[in-house]
Amino acid sequence: MEQRDHVVDYINRTLDIGSITDYCPNGLQVAGREEINHIVSGVTASSRFLKAAIDANADAVLVHHGYFWSGESPVLTGMKLKRIRTLLNNNVSLLAYHLPLDVHPELGNNAQLAKRFGFEVEGRVAASGTEGLLFHGRLPRPMANTDFIRHIAGVLGRGVTAVGRSDRPIERVAWCSGGAQRFLPQAVELGVDAYISGEISEQTTHEARENQVLFxxxxxxxxxxxxxxALGENLSEQLQLTHQFIDVDNPA
Ligand SMILES: [Zn+2]
Structure with missing residues (x-):
């Protein structure tokens, strides 16, 4: 068992949240019970995820996509009210970490992608004002475009959308998780053969094709x-609590 505030402090320090400007609050977003025995992590604090976490006896949930995004209406109605009511009724805390969890050099989404894809990280550059958000590196050995696409799909365990094509075998790569397709021109400037992100926009196809890069x-x-x-595992190693990840699938 750990005090909730101690867990929050530990994560805030580990991810150095004060060093990053974000468009949502990072850390404790909704305060539930003061003690945490079991923490359940997930990508998004959706209603479905909250229900599964509460069924799994979560004292707190840990997510990448929490609430209170800048630009959204601050009123508590509809979907947002239902989600928050579920947390309050069950006295469960919501801990959310957005950009700090993308950029962290070990526990972050991009560092973890490198590990799973087998990329050697060579550097990280600033993107849309966030230091170290765009990762780049290389494969241990070059791969044909089609083999590389198959490799990425295999690691992610799902079909992927691939556009453009490199004239060379894929060796130098850049990547940024989530909705980071807009960084493709920056990846091109880095001279990579392929760029990987989560989402694609209409213009991404043209940018990839016209720069002879695989996206x-x-x-x-x-x-x-x-x-x-990775963060949940770290908590269960460093603190007196248990962790479980619940994946509520999302095709997007
Ligand atoms: Zn995201």
């Missing part, structure tokens, strides 16, 4: 499952 959209949800899992 793979692996799914916003699918590419952001690994950070919360």
């Amino acid at each position: 793979i959209a692996g799914g916003h949800h699918a590419t952001e499952r690994f950070g919360v899992q």
Whole structure:
């Protein structure tokens, strides 16, 4: 058992949340009971996820996509009210970490993607004002475009959308989880053969084709499952609590 505030402090320090400007609050978003025995992680604090977490006896939930995004209406109605009411009625805390969980060099989504894809990280550059958000590196040995696409789909365990094509075998790569397709031009400037993100936009296809680079959209949800899992595992190792990850599938 751990004090909730101690767990929150530990994560806030580990992810150095004060160093990152984000468009949602990072840390404790909804305060539930003061003690945590069991924490359940997931990608998004959706109603379905909350129900599954509560059924699994969560004292707190840990997610990448929490609530209170800048620009959204601050009123508590509809879907947002239902979600928050579920947390309050069950006295469950919501801990949410967005950009700090993308950029962290070990526990973050991008670092974890590198591990699973087998990429050697060579560097991280700033993207849309966040230091170290766009990762780049290389494969241990070059792969044909088609083999590389199959490899990425295999690791993610789902179909991917691939557009464009590199004239060379794929060796140098860049990647950023989630909705980071807009960083493709920056990846091109880095001179990579392939860029991987979660989502794709209409213009991404043209940018990939006209720059002779392979672009793979692996799914916003699918590419952001690994950070919360790594963080949850770290908590269960370093603190007196248990952790479990619940995947509520999302094809997007
Ligand atoms: Zn995301």
